[in-house]
Amino acid sequence: MSQPIFRRSLLAMTIASVMAMPAYAQQEQANEDEMQGLERIEVTARRKTESLQEVPVSVSSFGAGDLEEIGVEDITELQQRIPNATIQVSRGTNSTLTAYIRGVGQQDPLWGFEPGVGVYIDDVYIARPQGAVLEVFDIERIEVLRGPQGTLYGKNTIGGALKYVTKELTGYNELSVQGAIGSYNQRDLKISGQTALTDNFFVGGAIASLQRDGFGTYLNTGDENYNKDLLTYRLSAKWLINETMDLKFSYDNTEDESNSKGAHRLLTSTVTGQEPLDNVYDSNTAMPVDNLVETEGWSLIYNWDINAEWGFKSVTAGREGYTNTNIDFNSTGEPIFMVPAIYEDEQFTQEFQVSYTNNDNFDFVGGVYFYDGEACGVFGTVLPMYLEALGGVTVDNGGCVQTDSFAVFGQGNYQMTDDLTLTVGGRYTKDEKEADVYRYTYLGVHFINRDPADSFGDPFAVNSEFTTKADWSRFSPHVALNYKVSDDVMVYGSYSNGFKSGGVDMRADQSLNPTINEPYDPEIVDTVEFGVKSELLDGRMRLNSAIFYSDYQDMQVTVQRVVPAGISSQVLNAGESTVKGFEVESVFAATDTLNFTAMLGYIDAEFDSVVYEEPATGETTDVTDAWSFQNTPELTYSLGFNKTFETAVGEIVWSANYAYRDDVQMFEAPSPLDQDGYGLLNTSVVWYSDSGNWNVGLHGKNLTDEEYRVGGYNFGPTFGDDAVVGYYGDPRTVSLAVGYKF
Template sequence: MQHHLTPSRIALAVCLSLSATAQAAEDVQKTEDPSLEVIEVTARRTSENLQSVPVAVTSLSAEQMSQRGVEDLADVQWYSPNTTLQVSRGTNSTLTAYIRGIGQQDPLWGFEPGVGIYIDDIYIARPQGAVMDILDVQRIEVLRGPQGTLYGRNTIGGAVKYVTKKLHGDPELYVQGTLGSYNQRDFKIAGQMPLSDTFWAGFAYGTFNRDGFGEFKNTGADNYDKDIQAGRLSLAWYPSDDLSFSFMADRTWDDSNAKGGYRLTPSLVTGQQPYGNVFDSDTSMPTDNSVETGGEALTITYNINNDWTFKSITAHRDGDTDTNIDFDSTSQPALDIPALYDDKQFTQEFQLNFDNGNWQAVGGLYYLDGEACGVFETVLGLQGLTVENGGCVDTKSLAAYAQASFPLAKDLSMTLGGRYTRDEKDADVYRYVYLGIRYPHDQPTTPFAVQSDFADSATFNRFSPRVGLEYQLSDDIMAYGSYTNGFKSGGFDMRANKSVNPDADAPYDPEIVDTYELGFKAEWFNHRLRTNVAAFYSDYDDMQITVQRAVNNNTDVASQVLNAGKADIKGLELEATLAATDALQIIANAGYVDAEFKRVDYFDPNLGQVTDVSDLWSFANTPDWTGSLLAQYNLEAFGGDMVVSGGVNYRSKTQIFEVPSMLDFGSVTLWNASIAWYKDNWEVQLTGRNLTDKEYRLAGYNFAAVRDSNGNVTGPGLGGEDTIVGYYGDPRTVSLSVGYRF
């Protein structure tokens, strides 16, 4: 039996739980004095109390994520309102990220995300490998709304910070093993030690393995399996009290099988009916998949005096992907996409911080030199054709930024900031048609036809300001209002097909958002109830939407990156935590988004003209409602301390692409629970996820066959098939973890 929560029910549950437990908290106040811990965040590039930061931010500690069953970055979405962090279609480690309706679902090289991903202070330019497993992490922060002033590139929707555990100079070693459903076998080890009084070293390594949730029925290979390794090395040197050097190197290897999709309709080619298990599939390709990402970073910090601190952050990152995705998910090569990606980036940031107790300021210079290259084949095997897309885009970005917070009057302060960004992009793009079946590793041959072959350059620049007011109503209550301008650079369509769209080689424009936010952060009942509320409105111009349509009677594909004319986004967010007693804690969050296109000028390649389709389009990956409700109880048991957690996560109906399709799915309600036991150096945890075994779709491919007004198939789709294929979230799983701290 499935459990369903409507938006009104989850909102009512949150309110009733908070009001009831708040009354309980008042009743026990005379005999107990529980209080919430102070949460430190670095949303403004310096360590601060969450309650004093005029930004909508969620922070999850390593302990909180463990007790909630958070296994990787994608799981964080359930505990941050109006946030979508999901594994992209056909992969295990590529991230699709949206915050407040703003993001980018297309992971092709050259397209840049709308949500910035950071490992510590290092920006990750590409989504491949960004679904990072939780390994020796201090906390994860989700900053909602444009963060361009301080975080710069592509934080138009927000930023997600993966903050690793810091070296502290004391010897430490921790090991953990996990066994679970579908033959889950995870192992983590992390430690650190001083090599001298001023030089410390640390490391972390994890291997994450699982059999498939299903299989490729025609080959017997696992589908939705997991085979990932990750490692990190950290070094810290403190030659004096005022000078420090910190070095980090990390690497992730994902050798899981490429995911096969679930066909929602019968195959026009093989007659295959949809399987009974959504994790079963067929394939005409090898299931080999390899993603390797990593980098190195050196941070130098110098305390000039009590007020001024200088920081230099130098980093290099690179990634390689070799994957095979069978779009049509049949045993015939109707629509297959093998692909290679190769990207690298170098960044340098110089930062100057000032804090004299009344004024806080940060400013700096940021430079990025990145190259993203790739090639993929659209194998139309039944037609005896292969379309090869390839090329590179080089990006050089230079930015200068500054932000300051200062008092205007007693309890009233102001924040002023701005960032100037200049991006230079050089792109080369080709699109060749070959006779027969071709793969990216094949030797070059003469193409049958050339649909695109061009090189071009473009420069984009923008000044993005931020203005805010903060008023401290009391020691425990703060209200703020802010205006922030967000900017994401323009670029070139790496799938450009000039044979269909003569203007496909023209650069697309940057996207701009103006966001107005009102927030209220408060703690009540002697720091036992924390409520953080934010209301926002975003005026969104030139939104970048990648669109692919079958053309020429479903024998070819036309791609374009569309600058949607105008859109409005408004919404509300609530995060609340209540220490009802010294043993019981209740955590809730709820988010509401109303996102609407006002104008979309779309070039229809089949009609050869531009039309306004704003009435037909909706925001992708943006449910109207999100929320969670979690109860956590602490007690003494079996000679140690036990934490029992249980809760429900909710997301309302979601549209996967900009237009409605069969892939769109209804609301999702997931129930999770865990029991953690701690004694001396031992940690044991039993975790159940998706306990009702809810089936829910995350993504898909939609190259549907031609249908009449009654939905009857009247002609084949791209490649001669009816390609409507979905990818799904994890089924019910149970795991047992045992850890020991030396």
């Protein structure tokens, strides 16, 4: 059977499964006189608490209980349950996030570059992808919004936004302990709790230690590869000042000391003769495997219910991050092409919100937002065999980007009739950036130091050394119209605009490209969306769908090419693109104890015009027909169920799902790293005691042991050897978790 026919068959099967649910429900109704409907899901996608079914936005929501039931460990596992989304660990890292929604994201996690999907922890924007692979513990829910969210969430949310909402402090005495053991010597411990110190002052905390041996080994050193060694904790306090005011403080800290991640070579080394290893999780390295990622943040959130109509909210927050890691691009054990790197970042944000609610027909939320952040880094390209007669070469590249951003925003909902509501909003953003960039070439082999002035003495060549400034301003409008066809069915149409901030290429080499100190421009997305949100069969079936069309302008693309003097980097505003597709999400309560779930996403993303200039020659190249969108599978779908069994010793819940992702291209240009379509099969069985205190869960993931790439590097015959290496998703794992709640 040919691949296109196979894809259409999968698509038809998924649609048929969703459409067959009502017929199955009618059959079950004959056997069930009374059925409970689906639970109401509340979200804060529009900066206020609403039912999922009332929000004219494509949003998926996952509650803490749902995530515990299927054994979700971190946010990357949500990729299997969200249409048209890529949420993965970045190439060569353990905790850096690669996030794409509807074809928009950030492939290159270099400091100073901006994400296309915004990540938020309790309304606090997380500017950098390092450390953004958030562990799931002590949370209330996770929301994923699809499409541009520029009005309420600001720049860098042109693909969407991921909201990580921590557990609220209630003042009740709670203590929860969970331990887990599993494949590859997994050893996890999570403890969380809260209490009231006084009638109006509550405190809480949570800590998680997550340990696991490597999926593979560095064969030449014996060190573990793809292991996990992470400690994270969170502290919080809430003061109920009076009946109308409260103040909440939160602090979180994560330290990841997992080994640096070694890649799998796809080609035989021309230097050492090493062939691709049988186990994709095994590798070799000529570098230390030491790796450290530290992130911490604090926030102070003040709420004031001024009266029945007006409210005020202040969100003050700061975050810092530090990464020290090593990447061996050749992965042979011989020192051929090595990159040690250090990243540092800090940010301070302040948001003031004002909300108004008129119970008759109008509500509004608006405010101002300030961002002050600095991202710094340095990495060395260490080439011991290049110009070997002179002792090799080290290229030291680094600098800092200072960003100051101001925004004013507002969005209102006007109920024109009992059934028709108009939403209008907009956000004005002013961005200012200043970047210092340097690139020095040294003779000899050196591992980098933090301060370039103390690195290796005088450089052999100064490739770049400049300071540049730029500023941009943008107004992002939003308008939506939603109509309640009935109490259970709502249709909506919307137009949204968003932008991703411009910047400076921190790999800039002016000796190869004299104009590379000129900043690249923001990228812009305009999206039109039509959707239906419905609850059918007396509330036992939730069926939400949307179609969308996006005009994607000035898309930022990082292009790196090997040249005799090194690697030429260039960030392009790559012309015009069009993205269109549809999404379907459904939950069906066949009986009181049996639920089915289905998700389907289809996306057609293509470049309309891409022309770039070669830095060395000035010649232009049209790659419109040669390039395709990266990290954007055409088809994604998931089918699952959960079944509850009532027993004499408690409740047992059995759940399973199968998630499929179509072919994925790792970069804009085709490469050997591109991943064919694949599916993952998972299942869980969880027992809950009658008392509600105990739970025991057995979780199996990737049961068919599917081998699939999630990232890689493709430098071809770099400096005398082929550096085409891949990084892979988790193999089959099984874990047993035991929890007790006091």
